[in-house]
Amino acid sequence: MISLIHTGDIHIGMEFKKASFGSEFARDRRNEIKETFYRIIDRAVDMNADFLLISGDLFEDEYATIGEIKEINKYFRKLNDTRIVIIAGNHDPIINNKSYYKIIDWAENVYILDTTLQKISFEDVNVDIYGLSWNKKLIKDNLFENIQIDDKNRINILLAHGDIYQKSSYLPIDRESIANKGFDYIALGHIHKHEFICKNIAYPGSPEPLDFGETGTHGIIEGSISKDELDIKFLPFSKREFVSIDVSVDDNMTVENIIENIKEIVREYDFKNLYRFNLNGIRDKDILFDTQYIKYRVEEYVIYAEILDNTTPDYDLDKLKQENENNVIGKYIEYMEEQNTEDEISKLALYEGIEALLSEKVN
Known part of the structure; x- marks a missing residue:
């Protein structure tokens, strides 16, 4: 042997x-x-x-x-x-x-x-x-x-x-x-x-x-x-691990709420690892998340952190539909509303589609 x-x-x-x-x-x-x-x-x-x-x-x-x-x-x-x-x-x-x-x-x-x-x-x-x-x-x-x-x-x-x-x-x-x-x-x-x-x-x-x-x-x-x-x-046997964690966000949350949520999450993990926090969900359209500031605060609790903002703004659908009633954006909102967008997944899909269409319109 x-x-x-x-x-x-x-x-x-x-x-x-x-x-x-x-x-x-x-x-x-x-x-x-x-x-x-x-x-x-x-x-x-x-x-x-x-x-x-x-x-x-x-x-x-x-x-x-x-x-x-x-x-x-x-x-x-x-x-x-x-x-x-x-x-x-x-x-x-x-x-x-x-x-x-x-x-x-x-x-x-x-x-x-x-x-x-x-x-x-x-x-x-x-x-x-x-x-x-x-x-x-x-x-x-x-x-x-x-x-x-x-x-x-x-x-x-x-x-x-x-x-x-x-x-x-x-x-x-x-x-x-x-x-x-x-x-x-x-x-x-x-x-x-x-x-x-x-x-x-x-x-x-x-x-x-x-x-x-x-x-x-x-x-x-x-x-x-x-x-x-x-x-x-x-x-x-590794000294460190790379850890990717999804963090759910809604339109009532502030930056401080997000930091507190991440703080609770990392209590279960090892300080020495390298973390990527993926912010997912819908945010207030007027609030922009300063990912560098969140990173700075989170690195009080872990040795290294990355913050990826994948959130979508919470749009005023009635206003958007009225402003775009004769183009693809308005038609898209009407179609999606007919499909029932009450659940979170469907709502997020609707908002992500709007964001993509608005981005194309700007460009």
Whole structure:
């Protein structure tokens, strides 16, 4: 039996250039990604793991510095009894000899798979690990279609950075085909949300979430494997989570009401997480919500907050209908009123439609 940690999509060096948070917080998140990866290494030391599997995108080849990668390599040397097996992904492909995977003098316990299908054998623990590294930014073919296991009496593991959900340009993997190849464990990477595709095929997700598109828990997969038994589990490990919360608003509410509502909501959550509060509903047409002020007040209770105002003004329908009786706005109001707009959902749909039509009229 062997013990292992499976991770991937770490993205050391991430710049967060398109992130909604500012440069100062982006710098902090860049450092926190490294901190979390070092904690993963420490956990491998503590559990005396036989293997640390990294299924692609260890770093961002455009932004990571050679100093950052050398520092990681020094941490790898702490894992005296752990074999570290790495494949390159689409964010850190081995395109040429300038790749950090080529120019770094890696620790003796680090094994980086080639850009063609390769098998590395570990005789002392009866393990064969198969896989390949990316050598370009897009791979449209299923490169594992014809993969075959050499010895089914050994523990056979496949490392793959690709898309098992759809036929995309990021190394599409056929779920049924790969499941029938006979691997004891298939360690996937590329998708940032953790999921067990089946008992022995899993994405660990990114250990640290990168933006508000990656809500929920993030972490690693750890456990043990033998020819007769597979005992692995997902372990939450991130320092922070991205949390998106809908906040209902009505036309009687003030800015202070909204702040108090958010304050009550965050009592149930962790201060350290990053929050996006989505203001939804209908507001007084004469009141504009100062989202920057709400953000300032809410950040008394959480480390970071974004406020998105998705509210719709509460229009005077009779006045609008009278002013627009001969155009599409007036006809739209008449039609919607005939459909019965008493419930909140229908009323909101009516107001959102009016807002869109008024916007077109102005433009």
